[in-house]
Amino acid sequence: MTDLLFAMAVGILFAIGVFQLLRRDLIKAAMGFSMLFTAINLFILATGAYQGDVPPYTTNVEAGRAVSDPLVQALILTAVVVSFGSYALLLGLINIASRRYGSVDSDDISDLKR
């Protein structure tokens, strides 16, 4: 049941992220980018967390209980930081585009059509 709930949540977040990414407004597209990263992180963790029933931090694990794989969380930690860096870069690019073309509407940026 929880698996299904997480699958639905990730799917909806992913869909909203893709939908936002395809908007004409570049700032809303950046929001979709951020939402997409959040959905992907949740997806990776939701698929990796249920392999063990004990988080990978505790040292005194009872016998017979499986410890979750910490590699998933280590990778997500990297992904969160990298997504933040790329998001900052994206906003910087949007700022430059708005200064150069006077608009953040991708249709108004006519140089992209040439």
Place this chain on the structure above:
Amino acid sequence: MLTAILIILTVFCALLAVVSTRLLHATLWLAATSALVGILLYQLGAWEIAVIELSVGAGLVTVLMVFAITMIGDPPPTPHVSRRTLLIFVILAMTLIVGMTVNSLPAPVDVITEPLGAVLWQVRGLDMAAQIVLIFAGVLGVLGLLSVSDDIVRVRVNRIEHQASTTPLSSATHTTQTSDAPELSDSMQSAPSGRLEKEPV
């Protein structure tokens, strides 16, 4: 039960971020989505990731977003999304795809049982080093991008000067230069005046 409520709230906030007409409101709903995802990560047992998601996703990204909206300016409210049916279909399709993927994923064979700190700093030490390099590269890139506006003006002025120096002086060039002048007027206003005064030939 708590997880189900959190998931429903997360989806609700994400939908409101799409539907909001004001960018600032959409940013706040996006921050709420990230905060709720952080709580979900905590529920899954990933405490450190939850803290990072809260601080980066709900904090830093929101600050960056508000900063960008302040610099660019909040445009007038746009009309509501007219393609709601399309959005519903996209959501249904993605839910089905991800649901099928999650249910058909094989279980990992080799599970590492070391603590997270050991995995992070020893097994994935190269990742951490690359992460630090990426953070600094991102900061330097953003700083360079934010300071590039004067360079754009300088390139345009140099191009005009180059055109003026290579084409012979005639009435035709005068008309060309005068027709170029209004196009540059906006960018010239923000540039240092000393550099631009020598532009007319």
